[in-house]
Amino acid sequence: MIEIDIEKKIRNESGGIELNVKTAFQLNAITRLDGPSGIGKTTLLKMIAGLIRPDKGLIKFGNDVWFNGNQSYSKKVQERNIGFVFQDYALFPNMTVDEHLKFGTYDSDYIDELLLIGEMADLRKRLPKQLSGGQQQRLAILRALATKPSLLLMDEPFSALDTALKLRLIDKLKTLFTEKKITVVLVSHQESELDKNSFIFNLG
Secondary structure: OEEEEEEEOOOOOOEEEEEEEEEOOOOOEEEEEEOOOOOHEEEEEEHOOOOOOOOEEEEEEEEEEEEEEEHEOOOOOHHHHHHEEOOOOOOOOOOHHHHHHHOOOOOOHHHHHHHHHHHOHHHOOOOOHHHHHHHHHHHHHHHHOOOOOEEEEEEEEOOOOOOHHHHHHHHHHHHHHHHOEEEEEEEEEOOHHOOOOOOOEEEO
């Protein structure tokens, strides 16, 4: 289980809110965070990742403590074995598709598998500026998976994809998640096949 019991004051369009989350997410499963805009979904993902520090509380991944406010302890981001798909993609402008994936792994067979999953095998030498928005989004997903993470955090990961491509990608991703035993927590306002056989946690 991912155990979360945290508090964080955050700013939103209304000025500010107190984010209080006490829940547990299943490992080796998909959980979708639901709730209105500005409620703190992205902030929660970033706190799980270690990019934002809660004001107080506890975050555990299995038996591993990632954050303990009472002990002023926060495990380093690079030690949490996570992949993060950011809303703005956060791609490296001077790195090709291939180089983005090699940044996460030197396993050439796995890189080839990811490129097939993302339908990007013929784009491996292109820079981000040479890709469409949907291709950039797929690259962001593949890069997050390249490190073979135990936990994949996804923030609006399919928003730039057309329906047919999204469904094909989701079908292949779900197979990979199962094979690699990847736990997934995502924010999405779109109806998607990831909703089937997944858990939904509502922040508000």
